[in-house]
Amino acid sequence: MKNQYIAWFDEIDKNDIARVGGKGANLGEMCKADIPVPYGFVVTSNAYFDFIKESKIDSLIRDRLKIYQYKDPRSLQETAKYIQKLIIGKPIPEKIAREVTHAYLNLVINTKKSKSVVQKISSIMKEPYVAVRSSATAEDLPEASFAGQQSSYLNVHGEASLVFKVREAWASLFTPRAIFYREEQKYDHMKVGLAVVVQLMITSDTSGVMFTIDPVTNDKNRITVESIFGLGELIVQGSVNP
Known part of the structure; x- marks a missing residue:
């Protein structure tokens, strides 16, 4: 199965920051350097961009961002709530959800191939517990930092829960704090995407x-x-x- 939206840690490095974000790229670098990190994959930013386009909410987001006042706390809060509701309210396209769940179910299999001792801890479960971590990126701003702006979730378990948390992570791209930060940095909201790291939890x-x-x-x-x-x-x- 050819992956359009999934990249495994050992397939990526710092040159892939535009599609996997800084967090994803650094995990790829660590994996290739044989540093023992819990294994996983990245749902690339292409999935996010295709989601908002195919769900026909990209124009709604763009229009809303034209009329609000980001320095007005009430306007900022209402806009963030409106956009997040748009994202949470739309189902992830089947082709994206299918790749995410397929990678998730194969996470344990791929983990067993790893040389790292750390990977063995979670290898007994078909549906392992994972961390879902946001990794924002902008293709024309590879040096931009979005650390701490978006949400991450721990101990996510099961296919349905994972798909839902991926959507929640996408929605966190439009928290009031994240919107305000991009306005202050003069980043184009519509050019900033969100990759999602899915990584094995360990005890x-x-x-x-x-x-x-x-x-x-x-x-x-x-x-x-x-x-x-x-x-x-x-x-x-x-x-x-x-």
Whole structure:
């Protein structure tokens, strides 16, 4: 089966950032460098663009973005809600959903081919638990950063749940925060797409975040690591101060 909308980690690298986003491209680079990361695939930004076009909501999104005032909190909130409702309310085209579910059901099979010890943890389940992670990208702005602007979801299980979460991830491209950020950076909303990383969940004893530049002082000679027991989501959300 030839994939039009799916790219596996070991098939991508930094040259694919336009279709898999920064997060997807970096996971591909890590996989090719034999760094042990939970295996997975990316639903490319082509799927998002085809979805809004075939669902005939691209023109509705464009028209709405012409009439709102992004510096008016109420107008921004109402516009975000309107666009997200449009996206959530439309079914994913069958050809896209079919590729996503096929890749998901084959995730364990492809994982078993990996050399990494980490991959073996989730290989006993036909429908494994996965993380669904947003990876925004703009083809003509490969250097643009969209970190922290969109939503990600953990412990997603089952074909139907995965397809729904992919659509939710697409909708998160139009949160008030994401819209405001793009306006401030003068990015064209209609040229920014969203790839979706689907990655095996693992049972973690400890996890955390590493900054190769100190996030407070911007000291490039200082590496900062923050960690907690269990999943690192609480650190990312700022709910826990390690």
